[in-house]
Amino acid sequence: GAGVSQSPRYKVAKRGQDVALRCDPISGHVSLFWYQQALGQGPEFLTYFQNEAQLDKSGLPSDRFFAERPEGSVSTLKIQRTQQEDSAVYLCASSIDGNTEAFFGQGTRLTVV
């Protein structure tokens, strides 16, 4: 596609439910990032992939958060046993490499009730 695509756009989960958020990066982009954005705040880094390798996961807030990119293209962010504090917009971005501009998707707005 022409840009980074994320699905679903909106997700409502009951507390304790597991969710999976999908990111389709721009074709050919080596680097892929996940960010969490709380209302009124700037995006906070979660994790970073270069191809299929997860090079940095220092931003993942707990072991309930897991991300994968098994074939170096599509990535999935999984959150287990969701809590209310997980409610946020989850943004995915990709770049040709790690040293050029990153293009963001529209985000998935997760609401945990």
Added chain:
Amino acid sequence: GESVGLHLPTLSVQEGDNSIINCAYSNSASDYFIWYKQESGKGPQFIIDIRSNMDKRQGQRVTVLLNKTVKHLSLQIAATQPGDSAVYFCAETNQGGKLIFGQGTELSVKP
């Protein structure tokens, strides 16, 4: 620790005026800076970037200035238009990709 912050949380300007949005960063090792525009319900949109070996970079109606001495970054928007209304974030990186964002400045353009 590392941080990027903005001096002004909100900025209101008249249509046609120039806008200046400021940003301070604390990591002197950062070598790449980006300004993003984010409209409601959308992801951040790239506006302009600058590397640490430059002081100034111009785009269409936008200019980014980098002052490494005081670790300050600014975004200048010429002839601000209603379509420029959005939240603007500065971001820095020194690790080849992990962007650190500031809190954002909301720009409101009055017609």
